[in-house]
Amino acid sequence: MKLKLFSVMIIFLAVIYLGCGSSVPPNPMPVSKEITCIESISGKSYKYLAWGIGEDNQAAERDALKSALWGAIVGGGAGNCVALMNASERAKANDFLYNFFSDDSQWQQYVRSSNQGRIDADKRLKMSDGRVKLGIEAIVDIKMLREDLEARGVIGGMRIGN
Amino acid sequence: MKKKILPVIFILLIFSLSIYSQTQSAQDASKLNNQLVSGVFERKSITILPLTLPQSQNYYDEIVKGVDKIQPTGRFDNNFISKLSMAKAQGNFIKQNLQSFNYDKDKEILIQSLINSGVLTEIIKSSSNLDSLRARIQRSKKRIVISALEDAKIREPKVGDILKLISNTFIAIPLLNNIETKNNITNAVGNFLWFQVDISNVGNDDWDGTMPKLEKVDLKLVNQKDASISSNFALLSDELFSSDEEEKNLPADKKAARNFGKAIINMAMTMEEFKVRATIQDVEDGIRIDIGKREGVYLDQGYKVFEQRLTPDNKPYSQYMGFIRVDKVADNEVKFDALSSCYTIIPGGFEAGHIITSHDQSFDILIRPQYKQVFIPKEFGYGIIYSNSGVFKSDVSEVYNAELAVLVNAARVVNMTQFFIGVSGFIGLPNYEKVGTISGLEINTPLIYGGNLVIQKKFWLYRTALSFEAQVGAQTLSLTGKVKDIFNKEVEWEYNTGWNLSAAAGVGFEFAISPDINFGLEVGYSYVLSPLEVKIKVGDKEETYKKDDNKLFWNTNKLDDLQLGGLKLGAKLSISLPPLF
Numbered sequence: 001m002k003l004k005l006f007s008v009m010i011i012f013l014a015v016i017y018l019g020c021g022s023s024v025p026p027n028p029m030p031v032s033k034e035i036t037c038i039e040s041i042s043g044k045s046y047k048y049l050a051w052g053i054g055e056d057n058q059a060a061e062r063d064a065l066k067s068a069l070w071g072a073i074v075g076g077g078a079g080n081c082v083a084l085m086n087a088s089e090r091a092k093a094n095d096f097l098y099n100f101f102s103d104d105s106q107w108q109q110y111v112r113s114s115n116q117g118r119i120d121a122d123k124r125l126k127m128s129d130g131r132v133k134l135g136i137e138a139i140v141d142i143k144m145l146r147e148d149l150e151a152r153g154v155i156g157g158m159r160i161g162n
Numbered sequence: 163m164k165k166k167i168l169p170v171i172f173i174l175l176i177f178s179l180s181i182y183s184q185t186q187s188a189q190d191a192s193k194l195n196n197q198l199v200s201g202v203f204e205r206k207s208i209t210i211l212p213l214t215l216p217q218s219q220n221y222y223d224e225i226v227k228g229v230d231k232i233q234p235t236g237r238f239d240n241n242f243i244s245k246l247s248m249a250k251a252q253g254n255f256i257k258q259n260l261q262s263f264n265y266d267k268d269k270e271i272l273i274q275s276l277i278n279s280g281v282l283t284e285i286i287k288s289s290s291n292l293d294s295l296r297a298r299i300q301r302s303k304k305r306i307v308i309s310a311l312e313d314a315k316i317r318e319p320k321v322g323d324i325l326k327l328i329s330n331t332f333i334a335i336p337l338l339n340n341i342e343t344k345n346n347i348t349n350a351v352g353n354f355l356w357f358q359v360d361i362s363n364v365g366n367d368d369w370d371g372t373m374p375k376l377e378k379v380d381l382k383l384v385n386q387k388d389a390s391i392s393s394n395f396a397l398l399s400d401e402l403f404s405s406d407e408e409e410k411n412l413p414a415d416k417k418a419a420r421n422f423g424k425a426i427i428n429m430a431m432t433m434e435e436f437k438v439r440a441t442i443q444d445v446e447d448g449i450r451i452d453i454g455k456r457e458g459v460y461l462d463q464g465y466k467v468f469e470q471r472l473t474p475d476n477k478p479y480s481q482y483m484g485f486i487r488v489d490k491v492a493d494n495e496v497k498f499d500a501l502s503s504c505y506t507i508i509p510g511g512f513e514a515g516h517i518i519t520s521h522d523q524s525f526d527i528l529i530r531p532q533y534k535q536v537f538i539p540k541e542f543g544y545g546i547i548y549s550n551s552g553v554f555k556s557d558v559s560e561v562y563n564a565e566l567a568v569l570v571n572a573a574r575v576v577n578m579t580q581f582f583i584g585v586s587g588f589i590g591l592p593n594y595e596k597v598g599t600i601s602g603l604e605i606n607t608p609l610i611y612g613g614n615l616v617i618q619k620k621f622w623l624y625r626t627a628l629s630f631e632a633q634v635g636a637q638t639l640s641l642t643g644k645v646k647d648i649f650n651k652e653v654e655w656e657y658n659t660g661w662n663l664s665a666a667a668g669v670g671f672e673f674a675i676s677p678d679i680n681f682g683l684e685v686g687y688s689y690v691l692s693p694l695e696v697k698i699k700v701g702d703k704e705e706t707y708k709k710d711d712n713k714l715f716w717n718t719n720k721l722d723d724l725q726l727g728g729l730k731l732g733a734k735l736s737i738s739l740p741p742l743f
Contacts (some may be wrong), residue, residue, distance in 0.1 A: 057514055118452065118499075119202035120442045124515030126481075128474040134515065 026101040030066035037079025060134035068138035199480035201517035203439040207289035214338040221419035228423025235459030256280035331359040348414035357381040393417035431522040431741040438520040450501040454492030455625035462573035465518040484510025485677040508726030523738040528567040539720035560593040580620040604644040623643025635662040655703035659693035680736040690727035
């Protein structure tokens with residue numbers, strides 16, 4: 001009787017565990033967030049050296065682009081590029097950022113790689129856990145991003161009196 | 163017993179070499195695994211500055227001519243300084259009156275004499291002239307702006323970038339000590355020294371386009387080797403196909419001196435500082451790499467592949483992955499971003515982003531033990547060695563061969579990958595039983611030996627190659643020994659079938675143990691013409707007997723039935739050597 005009960009409990013827990021595991025969506029947030037601001041381009045764009053981490057080159061490049069965009073919005077990288085959000089805006093933006101990075105059609109319009117499909121020398125490493133770490137030069141359209149974030153009320157405008 | 167042992171020895175030798183090579187490969191890989199191999203190719207500037215000791219200064223002009231003959235390659239920027247400056251450096255060095263040169267003892271004298279002669283200043287000025295620096299900065303950039311709408315800028319160089327280019331200046335010194343002749347071979351003997359310009363100051367400011375101020379310049383030795391270059395030396399395979407009538411007619415000592423000047427560049431091919439490096443860009447549609455003609459890439463050039471990795475505590479290192487060769491060289495002098503394509507020799511799960519470094523090779527040495535079917539009639543030697551029988555108890559049908567071949571990859575000449583030409587020589591030991599012994603007559607083991615011209619083509623598929631080979635040559639069957647003459651004096655004798663033309667074809671499989679070592683098995687067939695003459699030599703007396711004039715002899719010795727060719731089976735071990743000097 002005790003053995004039967006124990007077996008039923010194990011099966012029940014296994015079903016719950018597997019069921020929970022299969023329904024957890026992948027985390028859309030950038031993993032690496034390792035960026036260095038290289039330069040500002042005509043005041044309209046920022047160029048970053050952005051490192052991304054992923055299962056393969058494609059996933060790592062995608063993460064690098066997200067990391068560059070994260071750096072442009074939130075900050076946290078090396079270099080002189082100023083983030084769009086201030087500290088209080090950042091504290092209130094968790095839900096926005098999660099939804100923003102969940103939707104490819106949203107975030108991909110603001111950032112692109114200037115590598116033109118090439119991998120630069122010494123910019124790809126295999127980590128000890130088997131994931132790929134890839135460095136690319138990412139260009140973030142700061143002007144368009146700022147205008148859109150202001151329009152959504154995520155960041156304050158830069159007009160006098162605002 | 164001896165005949166049974168020989169094939170066993172051959173097979174043991176081959177397997178020992180295979181195990182040794184695997185161990186060496188594992189050790190090499192392990193050494194490299196602790197280092198970080200960079201994929202950044204920084205084009206270096208090379209200035210070759212010949213020098214001699216006082217006793218060999220008469221050969222200085224020949225060495226300079228040899229240096230002038232070095233073909234430019236896209237791998238380096240060849241920096242030329244005036245002949246007057248070179249002569250000043252030579253004159254200053256001669257004044258030091260060194261009778262021999264030992265680097266550890268005499269390095270300060272050498273470096274100081276170069277600095278005092280002013281040649282170091284001229285080399286730096288020449289290699290770091292502003293146009294050259296600007297051109298080299300441009301070539302080091304990987305992406306260009308290709309559209310007017312694209313507003314992405316390329317990062318402008320810092321002073322540190324310029325200083326790095328200047329310290330990518332190398333000086334190669336072929337230093338001739340003596341010309342020596344021994345056993346009719348003339349060699350130029352000396353040292354090959356490679357120095358790198360060592361600049362102490364750094365710079366993080368943006369470069370303003372002018373020559374940065376250099377605070378302290380010194381020379382750092384990066385490589386040195388004792389060198390002995392023969393008058394018959396030929397550089398790589400290109401030299402074998404070139405013709406220079408003036409050079410061919412030079413006396414041996416001048417030829418050796420000239421070759422001494424030429425040979426130093428071969429050393430650069432194996433130095434880490436000058437290896438061509440690149441990154442694999444694509445593996446979907448073949449393996450494609452971002453270097454080409456501009457970097458001096460050539461057809462069938464080999465590249466080792468590495469993956470850069472991080473340890474659990476985030477320390478970077480490089481893991482050796484495999485080996486590839488170039489099968490199409492991109493003309494990236496015309497189209498900047500064109501990619502060369504490669505095929506796999508040793509696969510390793512290659513991915514875009516893997517680093518490659520050049521691995522140049524010169525000759526291939528092939529060691530081939532073989533079993534061959536022949537027909538040597540038992541009547542062979544009838545009336546010559548023994549009066550009423552041949553040498554062998556029964557017809558001989560087996561021979562154990564050991565063949566040594568030297569092949570050169572002729573891909574660049576014939577525009578076909580893995581196409582080799584070369585020469586081979588072999589010795590064969592027939593598996594036989596002697597009729598008996600006679601007092602006073604000594605018969606050595608009969609030998610079949612010969613030489614061939616060889617052509618070979620390989621087709622690779624993931625570490626295994628199918629190889630096809632053709633040979634033409636000549637071989638002979640030879641019996642030797644000693645006999646006591648009527649004065650009871652021992653004289654040597656030889657009975658051989660003269661040189662018989664032969665042709666052979668074969669097919670085999672090879673397995674790449676490492677980038678430099680292949681092991682394989684092969685089968686083939688050779689056909690050898692029956693002898694038209696035999697030579698008999700006793701002591702100093704030699705006579706040739708032609709078939710047409712000695713029909714009876716041919717019949718009694720069954721020489722028309724003699725067939726030194728037949729089916730052959732064997733193993734082969736191929737070792738590729740680095741560029742030699």
